[in-house]
Amino acid sequence: MAKPLNFPLLLIALCSISESVQHQYHFINEKKNCTEAQRYCREKYKDLATVDNMNDTIELIKSVNNARVQNIWIGLQRTSVYKWHWSSGDPVFFLNWTSEEPAGNNECTVMNNGQWINEACNNTRVFVCYNMSRGLVFVNQMMTWRDAQSYCRQNHIDLVSVRNQNENQQLEKFINDRNSSGSAVWIGLFRDSWQWSDQSNSSFRYWDTGEPNNGGEYDNCTVIGANAQRGWADVPCDNRQIPFVCHEDKLIVIQQNLSWSEALRYCRQNHVDLVSVQSVEMQRRVMNVVKLASTEAVWLGLHNFCSVNMWLWVNGDMVCYQNWAPGNGSTPENCKLENRKGAVQSGGDQTWISLPESHRLNFICTNY
Incomplete structure (x- = not known):
């Protein structure tokens, strides 16, 4: 007789299935300047295209690859405010500069x-x-920062991010064990x-080699280039001869205060479902x-399944990726008496919390 599949192994198998999360992109083959393209996208869709990661980049390239045009607008624009970002798109919650840096x-x-120094990106x-x-x-190869970024994206995921002091200490030990020269290391x-x-808040960038170069001094908008890699370039925003890509917003915050069950019913009647968050990429979205949102927390499609003492997503997925606030995420002893559901905080670190389903909150529907 066949042995039953061990439950932990089943959980591992289910959690090994990666989630594919992309924006829905729409190539518009009409020539406009950047402001006109932005206005068109905001009227018809959500906005000019935003790109969060390499999966998005692949989908974006697919959407324009049949277009025999040199440049195509996307939504990235130069401002006067400089901000620090992680190449991977992780939010910047922790910094560990050495004295007088940056x-x-x-x-x-x-x-x-173990400490950080800002350097010229063209250093190797x-x-x-x-x-x-x-x-x-x-x-153990000497590269510029952008070449290192490209290498990591092609062969792994991305350059390393550091989210807290513990990760910084782990990375310092990892580097010391392998970097015999003791030289500084790109992060x-x-x-x-x-x-x-x-x-x-996406910090993802896919610049072509040598870009952005501000070659025209007022190159404050971004286009997808015509090369095989479809890398990005900065160009003047008033160029009127450029088609563009819009994107649709697949996550919708509903500013109604409903119980969890009412929110679930609303999403399934008007969209697809309450949102499930099965990856870092979806959490960023x-x-x-x-x-x-207008409430301090917002319902997710996360509910406690008392009979097996675990949390599940309403679409049937296991909770593989987790972002619980401290003290949340365990199954309460009285969960059968007080049905608990999952919500995301709308402020702070926007971590997940467990609340009675009778609470009345805003909620996030998905069209995925």
């Missing part, structure tokens, strides 16, 4: 003896990538003055839209 106008970052350094299965990967932190048209 100094000057340098836009990339190295780690040296060894670097650390992040890989989903292997974790940290030390690359994924950079700064720039670019902002997405829809005010997304939630963080981008939840700031529109």
